[in-house]
Amino acid sequence: MIDFWKRQSLIKRIIFGLIVGIILALTIxxxxxxxxxxxxxxxxxxxxxxxxxxxxxxxxxxxxxxSGHKTNMGAVVMLYAIGTLAAGSVAVLASFIFPVSLTLxxxxxxxxxxxxxxxxxxxxxxxxxxxxxxxxxxxxxYIGILAWAIILGIMLRDVADSTKKMISDFxxxxxxxxxxxxxxxxxxxxxxxxxxxxTGGIEALYEYGQxxxxxxGCMLFVAFVVNPIIxxxxxxxxxxxxxxxxxxxxxxxxxxxxxxxxxxxxxxxLCERLGLDKDTYSVSIPLGATAxxxxxAVTISVMTLAAVKALNIPVDIPTAIILMVLSAVSAxxxxxxxxxxxxxxxxxCSLFGIPNDIAIKVVGVxxxxxxxxxxxxxxxxxxxxxLFTATAEFAQRRRAGEKIVIPK
Numbered sequence: 344m345i346d347f348w349k350r351q352s353l354i355k356r357i358i359f360g361l362i363v364g365i366i367l368a369l370t371i372x373x374x375x376x377x378x379x380x381x382x383x384x385x386x387x388x389x390x391x392x393x394x395x396x397x398x399x400x401x402x403x404x405x406x407x408x409x410s411g412h413k414t415n416m417g418a419v420v421m422l423y424a425i426g427t428l429a430a431g432s433v434a435v436l437a438s439f440i441f442p443v444s445l446t447l448x449x450x451x452x453x454x455x456x457x458x459x460x461x462x463x464x465x466x467x468x469x470x471x472x473x474x475x476x477x478x479x480x481x482x483x484x485y486i487g488i489l490a491w492a493i494i495l496g497i498m499l500r501d502v503a504d505s506t507k508k509m510i511s512d513f514x515x516x517x518x519x520x521x522x523x524x525x526x527x528x529x530x531x532x533x534x535x536x537x538x539x540x541x542t543g544g545i546e547a548l549y550e551y552g553q554x555x556x557x558x559x560g561c562m563l564f565v566a567f568v569v570n571p572i573i574x575x576x577x578x579x580x581x582x583x584x585x586x587x588x589x590x591x592x593x594x595x596x597x598x599x600x601x602x603x604x605x606x607x608x609x610x611x612x613l614c615e616r617l618g619l620d621k622d623t624y625s626v627s628i629p630l631g632a633t634a635x636x637x638x639x640a641v642t643i644s645v646m647t648l649a650a651v652k653a654l655n656i657p658v659d660i661p662t663a664i665i666l667m668v669l670s671a672v673s674a675x676x677x678x679x680x681x682x683x684x685x686x687x688x689x690x691x692c693s694l695f696g697i698p699n700d701i702a703i704k705v706v707g708v709x710x711x712x713x714x715x716x717x718x719x720x721x722x723x724x725x726x727x728x729x730l731f732t733a734t735a736e737f738a739q740r741r742r743a744g745e746k747i748v749i750p751k
Contacts, residue, residue: 360529361711364536365548372541379538382707385531388524390703393686394480394488396517402492403514406499406507418735419627423635424671426573426727430565430637431670434644435663437561443553443645444652445708471693482699489673489690521686528710535707554649555712561641562723566590570637570730577738584749585733589613594726598718603632606725613729617749624732631728638720639674639687642709647691650705656695669694685709 348356367375471479472490479487499507540548567586574582592613597606607628614624644666651658658666673687688709689702709716737747 356529357532357710357713360531360533361536364533365540367533368537368540372537375537376541378534379541380534381527381530382532382534382536382538385524385527385534385710386703386707388527389686389706390699392517392520392524393689393703393706396521396686398480398488398492399510399514399517400492402496402499403507403511406496406502406510418738419623419732420630422573422577422731422735423631426565426570426731427635427637427640427674428667428671429569429573430561430723431640431644431667431674433565433569434561434641434670435648435667437557437564438645438648439663441557441560442652443550443557443649445550445554445649445705484693525710528713531707532711535711539711551708551712554645554708555715558642558645558712558716559719561645562638562719565637565641566594566723566726570727574730574734577734578741578747580747585737586730588617588749589726589730589733590722592616593729594722597725598722603721603725603728606721607632610725610729614732617729617733619733619736623736624729627732627735628728631732632725635728635731636674636724637727638723640670641723642685642716642720643674643688643691644670646685646688646705646709647695650688650692650697650701651695654697654701656697658695662694666691666694685713 351359364378367378471484471487474482474484474487476487476491478484479491499510571582571586574585578585593606593610596609597603610628610631611624614628615621647666647670648658669691673690685706688706689697689699692702692705693699740747
């Protein structure tokens with residue numbers, strides 16, 4: 344039975360844990376309430392690893408950049424940035440139009456002090472930026488963690504390669520630790536779902552359904568409306584043949600692998616069939632697998648605003664704009680593992696004064712719906728890598744007077 348369990352994909356195991364949690368909560372809630380401990384352990388492990396993971400991921404990524412290295416990637420990087428920012432903006436606007444709330448445990452919510460306006464938000468941001476780095480890690484101050492990781496990453500660009508490798512290896516080790524924690528997700532999700540239904544009733548599943556619909560709706564809107572507009576502005580012809588080809592040949596495989604990094608060979612092959620310049624896509628595709636994260640920006644924005652609504656925290660327009668930018672920036676640092684973007688939700692939650700204890704509970708909800716959310720997110724992320732790489736090159740060909748032909 345153990346061997347059979349190990350052979351199953353993580354998605355199947357999570358679905359099994361989800362079903363068992365629902366059955367226990369609806370049939371023998373009093374007898375089985377001890378399974379709540381699995382959810383608490385899972386959330387505790389995420390809470391412990393998330394701050395240091397964010398710190399080393401960002402620092403390692405920045406330290407690998409070589410000063411003065413020319414990649415001729417300006418147009419692609421610009422499209423990556425525009426696409427991710429646009430995705431975050433769509434998610435924030437959709438969350439205002441179709442607000443979704445979550446039933447979160449009250450523990451820790453007493454310490455929430457909603458910001459009174461944009462001035463207080465900016466003041467809080469500035470104070471958190473200069474927080475002691477050790478204290479920032481200890482208190483899970485993600486704004487401070489991000490700031491110190493960026494500074495250290497930039498300062499480490501000119502150190503010896505052996506030092507960079509050590510930092511990169513440490514980052515990889517932390518990612519493996521996340522893989523280990525996520526391996527226990529079925530048990531954790533069983534406990535979390537049981538607790539949600541036991542305390543909030545069957546209505547909790549209705550909330551999860553609404554959240555999934557909002558997340559997937561935003562991602563579909565980005566894939567079929569926002570991205571085609573970006574492509575059309577650049578190549579000045581019908582964008583849908585290219586958009587649909589990228590979704591079919593790249594997005595479909597990414598949906599099932601749930602890993603942008605694992606989908607890199609597929610994207611490389613698609614770029615070759617599109618007749619793109621290898622010197623460009625050999626750099627842009629691996630870069631996009633770690634930095635072009637439109638789906639992650641959607642997830643971070645929607646989940647954060649769901650927590651904000653659950654805690655009745657008012658959000659003004661300037662703060663919403665800051666969230667759009669913050670979700671895009673933090674999405675670029677999302678881990679390459681399944682569910683990696685969920686670990687950056689506390690960073691966005693800290694913008695609204697939401698304590699880490701509550702933010703991690705939102706991450707737990709994210710893992711519950713991750714069977715659908717993470718697959719759609721990865722499909723959008725990975726297919727967009729090829730889409731924008733091709734768009735940048737086709738735009739250059741258009742300006743040179745060449746005819747753009749998209750292979751079928």
